[in-house]
Amino acid sequence: MKAVVLESFGDSNKAFSIQEVAEPSNLAPDEVLIKVESFGLNFADVMARIGFYNDAPPLPAILGYDVVGKVHKAGAEKGEFLMGKRVVAMTRFGGYAQYVKTKISGVVEIGENMQAYKALALATQYCTAYYACCELTNLFSSDKVLLHAAAGGVGTAITQLAKLKGCTVYGLTSSYDKVTYLKDNGVDFPIVAKNGDYHQQLKELLNGEKIDVVFNSVGGGTYKKDFKLLDKGGRLLLYGVADRLTMRKGFLGTVKLLWKFGLLTPVQLLISSQSISGINMLRIADYKPKTLKRCLEKVVEMTHSKQLNPKEGGEFSVEDISLAHQLLESRKSVGKIVVNW
Numbered sequence: 001m002k003a004v005v006l007e008s009f010g011d012s013n014k015a016f017s018i019q020e021v022a023e024p025s026n027l028a029p030d031e032v033l034i035k036v037e038s039f040g041l042n043f044a045d046v047m048a049r050i051g052f053y054n055d056a057p058p059l060p061a062i063l064g065y066d067v068v069g070k071v072h073k074a075g076a077e078k079g080e081f082l083m084g085k086r087v088v089a090m091t092r093f094g095g096y097a098q099y100v101k102t103k104i105s106g107v108v109e110i111g112e113n114m115q116a117y118k119a120l121a122l123a124t125q126y127c128t129a130y131y132a133c134c135e136l137t138n139l140f141s142s143d144k145v146l147l148h149a150a151a152g153g154v155g156t157a158i159t160q161l162a163k164l165k166g167c168t169v170y171g172l173t174s175s176y177d178k179v180t181y182l183k184d185n186g187v188d189f190p191i192v193a194k195n196g197d198y199h200q201q202l203k204e205l206l207n208g209e210k211i212d213v214v215f216n217s218v219g220g221g222t223y224k225k226d227f228k229l230l231d232k233g234g235r236l237l238l239y240g241v242a243d244r245l246t247m248r249k250g251f252l253g254t255v256k257l258l259w260k261f262g263l264l265t266p267v268q269l270l271i272s273s274q275s276i277s278g279i280n281m282l283r284i285a286d287y288k289p290k291t292l293k294r295c296l297e298k299v300v301e302m303t304h305s306k307q308l309n310p311k312e313g314g315e316f317s318v319e320d321i322s323l324a325h326q327l328l329e330s331r332k333s334v335g336k337i338v339v340n341w
């Protein structure tokens with residue numbers, strides 16, 4: 001089979017090559033082999049390509065979390081009900097290939113008609129959003145929600161889930177070009193955060209009030225700013241550190257990132273009845289497979305019933321994998337980026 005192999009860290013033009021590699025074999029009883037029709041990009045792929053992602057497999061590596069395709073083989077009877085079915089899967093690497101083996105806890109049937117970009121957005125980005133908004137915390141109509149990278153894959157999904165609950169959404173972006181997209185997707189107050197000034201803009205918009213729930217995927221100094229805006233009883237969910245890209249590679253860059261987070265004692269949280277939660281969907285896939293399955297089934301169902309509406313952010317052929325990566329890294333993308341075999 002063919003696969004997109006990450007051969008070296010760095011520039012997307014040089015990092016990847018399309019190679020003939022062995023088809024995955026030795027399926028475990030809880031695994032299936034999927035013949036991939038399309039795969040999706042996640043920001044974690046960019047972090048992995050640059051060498052900022054500790055969970056990524058060693059080089060040469062096949063990245064990729066999201067695939068759409070048909071189940072080709074099952075490891076045991078457990079997976080046989082999926083044979084021949086068109087599915088979406090959260091693959092936990094290996095997705096940039098013509099065939100991928102993955103655990104059935106991350107596989108859900110989607111039917112023949114769901115567009116690939118919609119299904120691909122569900123595997124990781126909508127699952128993360130659903131886990132954040134509906135499992136880790138609950139959202140209420142009175143909640144004022146602050147959301148980083150609101151036009152991105154996870155941001156699009158969190159906005160839709162928060163609006164279904166009736167929340168007021170303050171959505172951040174670095175680009176004026178994304179404001180219309182944010183408004184169309186339901187963001188009540190789009191905020192263009194140039195030069196890190198969003199804190200002041202938000203204070204003016206809030207007019208003395210505070211934020212109830214923060215969804216932060218950037219980390220670093222934004223975390224401290226967000227915490228200052230958090231109301232008593234508020235919840236802050238941290239699920240990414242995109243800010244790591246602005247710092248140099250290696251130990252010193254990591255120390256700088258941690259320093260920007262600052263220190264906080266849990267007693268402070270107790271006194272102000274606030275909470276901070278971290279999310280890592282790989283850990284959920286590894287240790288809470290039933291939770292992953294529940295979230296994926298739920299977002300597939302909500303997409304079929306049109307409560308959720310994943311947005312397409314660009315379609316590429318596999319030969320243009322480096323262009324797809326460049327788009328995601330450039331901060332110009334919105335919604336889900338799809339790559340077709």
Ligand SMILES: NC(=O)c1ccc[n+]([C@@H]2O[C@H](COP(=O)([O-])OP(=O)(O)OC[C@H]3O[C@@H](n4cnc5c(N)ncnc54)[C@H](OP(=O)(O)O)[C@@H]3O)[C@@H](O)[C@H]2O)c1
Pocket residue numbers: 041042043044124125128148149150151152153154155172173174175178217218239240241242243244245246279280281282328329330331332333334335
């Ligand atoms: N913890 C988990 O399990 C988990 C799962 C899925 C995703 N995530 C995280 O959630 C975030 C969103 O993921 P996604 O796949 O949906 O990507 P995405 O939001 O579609 O793309 C990333 C966006 O992050 C914003 N951004 C902020 N600082 C950036 C920087 N220094 N460099 C580049 N972009 C920056 C950009 O939007 P603006 O320029 O408009 O701000 C960019 O478009 C990522 O941080 C990702 O790592 C975490």
